[in-house]
Amino acid sequence: MPKLLTISPVTRIEGHAKITIQLDDNGDVLDARFHVNEFRGFEKFCEGRLLWEMPGITSRTCGICPASHMLTASKAGDEILAVSIPETAEKLRRLGTLAQWLQSHALSFFHLSSPDFILGFDSDPAKRNVFGLMEADKEFARRGIRLRKFGQEIIQILGGRRVHSTLAVPGGVRDPLEPEKRDYILSGIPEAKETTLLALEVLKKIHLKFAKEIPEFGNFRTLMVGLVSKDGGLEYYDGGLRIQDGNGNTIADHLDPRHYSDYFGEAAEPWSYMKFPYYKPLDYPGGMYRVGPLARVNICDYIETPLAEAERKLFKSLGGSVGVANNSFYYHYARLIEILFAVEKIELLLCDPTITGTHTRATAGVNRLDGVGCTEAPRGVLFHQYTVDGDGVLQKVNLIIATAQNNIAMNRTVKQIAAHFIDGSKGKVTEGMLNRVEAGIRCYDPCLSCSTHASGQMPMHVQMVGPDNELLDEVWR
Amino acid sequence: MTKPRVATAWLSGCSGCHMSFLDIDEGLFELADKIDLVYSPIADVKDFPQNVDVTLVEGAVTNSENEELAHTIRKNSRIVIAFGDCASTGNVSAMRNRFTVDEIERRAYIELTDRNPKVPNAYEIIATLMKKALPLHEVIPVDLFLHGCPPSAEEIWLAVTELLAGRTPVLPSAYLRFG
């Protein structure tokens, strides 16, 4: 009779999830699953709303990456208006995308994941959080808080507020950037760079400290998918889709994101509200792929800014002879490289004189009845597709969210970590073992309210039940 | 002296209200001196504790687990704050109420999937959706409302520090707005 362990909820991630681990009679792990536990229904209730409302409504799928939804919705809107937006508007949207990466990645590393690394996987769960981090290493925590703040301030400057800003609209952006505000942002660049370089140093020590554990953290080959620029560089706002296999071979390149549904399908499973996107030519579940920082830094040929490019080369060397860093633990590394890129690139964009141009919006009516928007959100490539009537009233909506595209791989990661760290044969499961399984999920920095367009929270209680339903062990926290 | 015990919880929202809480930035250090954060999605204590002084609740009540947690929060907290517009009015989370649960689930899991088109139904492990998404006060009594989608960091700071000083927060009219 198999036994079932449940971790509920998975904490220090965005959204509401559980993990179940199934053990056989010998206490060996048979299977493990990641369950996402809520659903809000954006793809239905946006029907009947106006195209121009979509940046504002879809922002509310997620408070961590609202700017990505706002920008992707606006791009889908550009398609429907059939306009090409002013040069300044595109640069301001790029700035917004990078600020979104910066603040979200900083949150993931400093506020959510580093308590595991700095305080330890087995440390007291009552302290293992950002407040505990503030106590244990005040300066490191302060720097992380300020780095996130820097990203949030840029978003506020561009779009009026930090969470659910109103920077972009179909056709462009709402307001130009005033020169004094540009100078203010520029004054924050040196500290942001310094903090990111420091975080990279700390992470490299973490790699050494956890050298024995890291090889079990989602270490397998998958397809990797992301946008690249025309000449193969790291891209975040535009560009074509590149698909590489786990050996670094490019199997498709510069695909038009508008045709995403030719390449990617979605499956459902009864035990999770998060769907399972897959690469169609390899079918479900063989078409497992990963998106986000790990994929982007692996598949691009170069990064256009010098400090980030130098780190990218070091990152690639982790991938051995095939040059692909396949281990999901390296999501953290790729995330920090992307922060570095964001800081450098924000500086470049701000030094471009056209950034303070005052023509920021193209106007037009509905000229097409269908539009796809695509950008790289912090967690990976994001698609919005809208079908409208002649007045711009939404008829159909489809959202393919970054986190969901990692769903098959996250399940596989959970199973790998559980199989390695959990030994049920002694009937004893420690809190630290379970926290490692959760930490595997934190690598992906999942955004579950996005991916099921939902979120929530509930207490955790793990029970280990024997063949006759007798309680073998119990963990509360 | 023991510090006031403060909790924050997520029901059905987007986490934006929690992000606005983190937007207190370096003020978090001052807050850490003043309170014990005893439960929060950004922390690892997973069982909602007893004897909480103040709980900030983000999100509408939309499924069986939200409902259960809301009752536990009420039972164990002295002051419950509806934190943001979803908790106060339902807001975006209640936009689904124009449709039936069947309609929203069919769209996501049948029309938009091409492998295993099935509505998730392993209810022994996943929550059941309620017929309608409800604001928090429809489910439990609430002591204070913080408006905004999300409320600004300044508003959150004012409300929390006033409460900690033993006063009932009087929010200036600039904070009394939705959206």
Ligand code: SF4
């Ligand atoms: S009130 Fe707004 S910011 Fe808060 S959870 Fe709801 S949608 Fe998100």
